[in-house]
Amino acid sequence: MKLGKYLNIGPATMVAAAFIGPGTVVTASLAGASFGYALLWALLFAIVASMILQEMTARLGVVTQQGLGENIRETFHQPLPRALAVLLVVSAIVIGNAAYQSGNIAGASMGLEALTSAVGRDSLTFNPWPLVIAAIAFFLLWRGEYRLIEGSLVALVLLMSLAFLATLVITKPDLPALLKGLLLPSIPSGATLTTVALIGTTVVPYNLFLHSSSAGKKWQHPDLLPQARRDIYFSIPLGGLISIAIVSTAASAFFGRQIVLSGAGDIAASLQPLFGGGAQYFMGIGLFAAGISSALTAPLAAAYALSGILGLKSDMKSLGFRLVWFTILAIGTLVATLDMRPVQLIWFAQIANGLLLPIVTIFLLWEMNSSRLGGYRNSRLQNLLGVAVLLVTLLLGGRSLMSAFGWL
Template sequence: MNIGKSLNIGPATMVAAAFIGPGTVVTANLAGAQFGYALLWALLFAIVASIILQEMSARLGIVTGQGLGENIRETFRQPLARILAIALVVSAIVVGNAAYQSGNIAGASLGLDALVSATGHYQLSFRPWPLIIAAVACALLWRGEYRIIEGALVSLVILMSLAFLATLAITRPDLPALFKGLLIPSIPSGAALTVIALIGTTVVPYNLFLHSSSVGKKWRGPEHLPQARRDIYFSIPLGGLISIAIVATAASAFFAKQIALSGAADIARSLQPLFGHSAQYFLGIGLFAAGISSALTAPLAAAYALSGILGMKPELKSTGFRLVWLTILITGTLVATLEFRPVRLIWFAQVANGLLLPIVTGFLLWEMNSARLGQFRNSRVQNLLGLLVLLATLTLGGRSLMSAFGWL
């Protein structure tokens, strides 16, 4: 039975699979360990903002039959403007994805490490996980079959959901504190950069390119907009729920007991004495699923973005498309094999994502008011919501930068 087909979900599940990667696991754990439940409101905002922007992205892809990259290329015909747009996409999306990919593969490896070490038979002198994970991702992407990739990602998101929600249940969070953190915004001292990191790890700029390009593989024509919206309303909140579960788990396991969280490995190891072997198994499965799902979507998003903006054929089996995602995958695998896995680097990547978000949001809003969309252009309400997201991210990003430079 095809789960994605029976629930009529798919492209938005890619978005959820992309933003629930090791970067999210690390950032959400740091947020919970350092600030408890206080920053959950930032995740709630990010979920709502993601729904707003991904709906626009899906509408753009379905109505025009083209991704965000291709639409930007058509809009900016003046040579200098086009060069600047191409430079933005290539540097921010493609080069950035190569860096994120190493964290994705390393995170999936960490999950396998946790599972194997939990069995008590961990004697490997060489860690083969990055190569195995890269081979699995390469095989799925090389097949070039959208339904196979979609089905794999739907399964991984469901697996992540079960793993992290089960871990949350084991940790028994403080429910009144959890709901207070969700509904009452506050920024404790030193938390400004973590707020923008939480937003940046959920509302991921490259997802706007990925969604607008991939949605046309499942649905064609404006008559399918209701199905695309149902897909978004199911998948994005589910992904957000996983992030909330990770923060709440860390708040219960680390913040409430004043245990320091110094590295990604501590996330799995520190839960074992507190909650038994079951938490380590659940978290290991969740980390593996998070890493391998993002290891699929990051190269795919880079290929869609670059193909669209450069006017190449954005087809899964085309040579240029394969060359882009293969370059991203190989680069990430090489770095992960060298065990270059600093937690702070992953965290700062999410901060950079959050700071980049207003720029890509501005591009999207511009395209959503294009005459090419006809009656499906943004309404006043949709523009207002988009502008509110843009202003909020600009404000939070500005505050984060000022905090980083000691101006607050």
């Protein structure tokens, strides 16, 4: 927390904590294991795109002192457009977050199992670890103290960074191949959905709602926007570096080998015979931190988004706000406790996010050109960058749909 205070970071670190979850670990690991370093460019694009969009959301939150949900509600006054906007937000945020949450809790549980080996998943029909993770998340969210949650997430992101980067060093990546994958875009045969999923796991629609609301809480005056931007330029690349480390670890450890990864828990276990216990334990620590940090941010983001779009109080201790995050947390805990193997659910949520991202981006660009922002509206360059991100996500999303229906 001292580091966070010194750098004046927080809201963007929450964004990084949100997109580095077990879904990211699964998606990035499968990308590296299946296609080596070839899709790293997609992560680089996603990092840049995320910084462009998150800067807009932070500016919106600081200038208007309202989240994206509240701003959308104020823009659409007619019943039908407002109803459509509410429907899109609910589908993009609540349904997606409920799917994510089961993976977040299960992933954190797998991390603990990799560290302790105290519970044999194959011998038990009931897995107790999700209840432990859910209890920690419930305690922090119920306290309703923004600074406590922010400080916890800053610490978890730093822990993730150390764990995944240490794992990368142990697995000794091929640096020339890594640089080629970062700088030379290509989509190998069968990699379209994985490409969309990698972008969907980094540029997450619900983060646009989370960031705008949390930035408005931390910085109450437009003069403080430079601090909000420094937060973004530190935290988002750090989160992207973690994702790149996971892809590269999987590429160096699993690409070209006859090892099947069916879930996040398999990743840590598979590293032990290849690189020893050190890699396994670092991956377990990273997976635990990724899961519990996302288990905090997913319900929080859903509560901010729904409170804003429905006109409810966004006070973290209000009944409506708590009811939303508790519902998301309860659904995720139930699915994870029943051990329903949510890997396919996570994968679907990543792809769905990649497809829903253009819709939320359109809402954001609309709001960033609103007269309510005055002199803080998007410049021509910012609009061009936003439209460029929108067009790329539309192109990739359309290609993934065509691939899914066999039209490619």
